Amino acid sequence: MRTLHAACIGLLCSTLACALSASVAEDAGRAAPEPDAFETWSTLASAESVSPARAAEGDFVRQWRGPDGREIRLVVKRPRPAADAPVVRLPPVPDGEDAQPYFQRALAEVRERKAGRLLIPRGTYVFKSLAEKNAPGHLLLRDLSDLSIEGDGATLVFTRDLHGLFLQRARRVRLSGVTLDYALRTVSVARAERRDGENVLVIDPRYLVTGADAVRYVSEYDAAAQRWVPGGKRVLLPPGHADSARYLGEQAWASPAFKTLQPGQRYTVFHHWYGGQAIRIEDVPGPQQSEDIVIEGVTIHSAPGMGILAYGLRRGLAIVDSRIEPRADGSSPVSTSYDAIHVQLGGGDVLIAGNRIRRQGDDGINLNNPVSPVVRSEDGGRALVLGAYSRFIRQGDMLAFFDGQGQLSEQVRVGEAPKPLGGLDHRVVLERPVDVASGSTVRDLALLSARFDVSGNTIEDCHCHGLLAQWPNGRIEGNTFRHLRANAIRLLTDVGQWKEGIGAFNVSVRGNEFTDIGLDTAPLLPWGAITVYGGARGGRLATEPVNRHIEIVDNRIRGAEQGCVTVASARDVRVEGNRCEATNRQSPGKPSLQVLQAGEVVLRGNRREGKSSGGLRVESTAAGVSAQVDY
Structure with a gap:
């Protein structure tokens, strides 16, 4: 009976179909057991494995088979303007003038004529004003459809702590060939010094600041290597904090909160608290809700907040062949102050491929969902x-x-x-x-999201986790993670401290490369470079499964401060063919593969190298684990 029921689940028939087939085969006529709460939720949350969108020639289509055996199909549609749709070209903007009115007039013409392309000639365009009072962003891309906005190497510079591009009620819109930047001091580098009995931060003179530049966030930094120190000191000073930093003049700041900083050490200083995003897609459910947004060949050099945030998308987002990295001239040590890419309410069909993400102040990619x-x-x-x-x-x-x-x-x-x-x-x-x-x-x-593909990206040299994957029906394949302050991949949901995510259901992590991976200091569990887990109320580890049908296969981890792979709060997980080299550098000899609070986990064909990489540990809280005896 149990075998038959499990087979049904493995073939991903519906709960009703499983119960029916089991009851037909039951000799004694007994009804099949009711699915437990976790099985019900995992089946419901991961049900939408195939995109509802119908692809046309040229659209982004990705298709693969998930760990639970089902086909996963992702579609992001490109613009489809009418065959005779006109082309609008941005008129010349005289040197020194505000670019805002020129762009607004061009967008008005696009709407009026139903244009299919808006061309932005090469040049630098500075946005000094807003299109309307209390506008949420510098350039409002509203009520647009089937439009390609094409920059021929154009650079858009924003001057306020607001969003750069703000998309709303935008459907099948593509942005390409532009660079986005801010004319703000977003981040600087400082040295801690002892003066008159207190610690102060003295900002390097190459990063000019004034008393108008707040200090919001401080993190220990290796200026020579241009990397953050794993497990280094941090100070958070959000608006209204009792110990807000005060400006002493001559590039120096003081705060009682700096008492934990080490004199002589260097730190990055972030001057905004979750400020404007370079690109923000924001909408609410409705018939005109934004969908099928393509960001292709775009560069983001800085932002006082995140790089790209989708917050209320119906579905359909492709971020491809783009870069989020600091300016090459070294005028800023950091690209975006916070996450490079964050999808909060994305609906599904999210493709993030072929991008280079580096030197941002928080997570590389976070696929989130509201709780x-x-x-x-x-x-x-x-x-x-x-x-x-x-x-x-x-x-x-x-x-x-x-x-x-x-x-x-x-x-x-x-x-x-x-x-x-x-x-x-x-x-x-x-x-x-x-x-x-x-x-x-x-x-x-x-509001549930599903279907994602994160492939072929490079995420490096950042104050970050590489990727937080909290959705069903996805794959994480062929990415490179290098020199991260924290661990690289988290597969999770958290109903406790963070209140986010759906759960990693039917997700594959395959063929990724990891080098010099940092550490997490939260005492939740023994962390790995790849960690599957769940957060429960009270900041504790979930002792019940909240993730299911995961495969972690053929990844190579070379150098990690903590473990290689940790599996917790999950059911039906396969860990196979991974290479763990020189892991556990913070605690040599500790287990590099760990399983706890999990069930039905298969480990086989994994290899470890290096004196610091310990063996396998399966805690008594795990059940149904097929352990690898030769690891």
């Missing part, structure tokens, strides 16, 4: 106050509720349009009461 906390229950459970991301919930959406371990408890539909309460909170009335405690979490099934 809303339950703030409180009202009206006997018929109404809930939900926190972050609840503004995206709509009447009629199905909500899935999760306990502190990330396990599905029940599903209930939204009965009325959510009511904003101020800040991040919304009051959500349900079709029936639910019994959930404050601290539980909610995912909106209408």
Whole structure:
């Protein structure tokens, strides 16, 4: 009975079909066992393995077979303008003039004439004003469809701590051939000194600052190697912090928070707190919601926030053959101050391929998805106050509720349009009461993302994790990760501290190269360069599975401060053919392959080299592990 049921699941038939086939074959006529909560959620969350978009010639199409045996098909559509669609060319912008009005007039002409191409001649365009009062970005790309914006080596320079390009209600839009940059002091390098009984930071004179340049974030830096120190000192000073840095004049800053810094050591100083993104795609669910955005051959040199953020995309995003890296002249040590690429509400069909990402101040790529906390229950459970991301919930959406371990408890539909309460909170009335405690979490099934391909990228020399993969139905293949401050790949979801992600379901990590990988200091679990895990309430490791159907195959890890591969909070994982060389440099001899709080894990054909790389450890909390005896 158990064998038959497992076979059905392995073939990925639906839960109902599995139960039916099992019951037909049951000699005694007993009904098949009900799937557990995790099986129900993993099947539901990973159900959409094939894109709903129909591809045409020239569109981006990627197709492969996932670890659970199903076909995964990803589609991102290119612009399809009418055959007779005109071409609009940006008029010349005189030297020293504000480029903003010229671009707005060109975009107005594009909309009026339904143009298929907007050409931006080679040159440098400085945006000194905004198109409208309180505009969220320097250049608003709104209400556009089937348009290619083509730069012939053009550089767009933004002058305020706002988004650079802001896309909204944009469908089948392609951006290519441009460089994006900011005329702001986003990051500098400083040396810690002891003066008058306190630590101060003295910024290198090549990075000119004034009292108007705040100090928000400090991190230990090896200036000679131009890399961050793994496990180095950090100081965070967000707006409103009690120990905000004060300017002493002559490039020097002081704060009581600097007491942990080492005099004589160098640090990078970030001057903005999650500021403007170079490219931001922002929308809400609706008929004109943005989809099929292509960013191709684009360079981003700096940003006070992230490089590219998708926040409310229906589906369809291709970031290909692009670069996120600092200017070549050394005028800034860092590219983007925070994540290079972050997809928060992406819908699915995300292709990130052939890019070079380096020297950014936070994660290389984060494929995220919203998890809303339950703030409180009202009206006997018929109404809930939900926190972050609840503004995206709509009447009629199905909500899935999760306990502190990330396990599905029940599903209930939204009965009325959510009511904003101020800040991040919304009051959500349900079709029936639910019994959930404050601290539980909610995912909106209408907002789930699926299908991603991260292939052929280079992520290096950054203050970062290389990739956080928190979606179903994806592959991570042929990438290069070098000189990272933290660990390289995390496959996860977290309903505790971070409240993000769906879970890594049906994900393949294959044929990637890792060199000189850093470390994570959170005492959650023994970290590896590749780590599968789940975050639970209270900042703890999830002891129940929250990831499923994962293969980690034929990767090469050469030099890592911590372990090679760690598998936790997961079920049905294959770790095979990986090479672990000179790992565990922080604690030589400790296990380089570890399995804990996981089940149905197969390890075979993995190799280790170097004195620091320890062996295999399978903790008693793991079950059904096929261990490799010759590792």
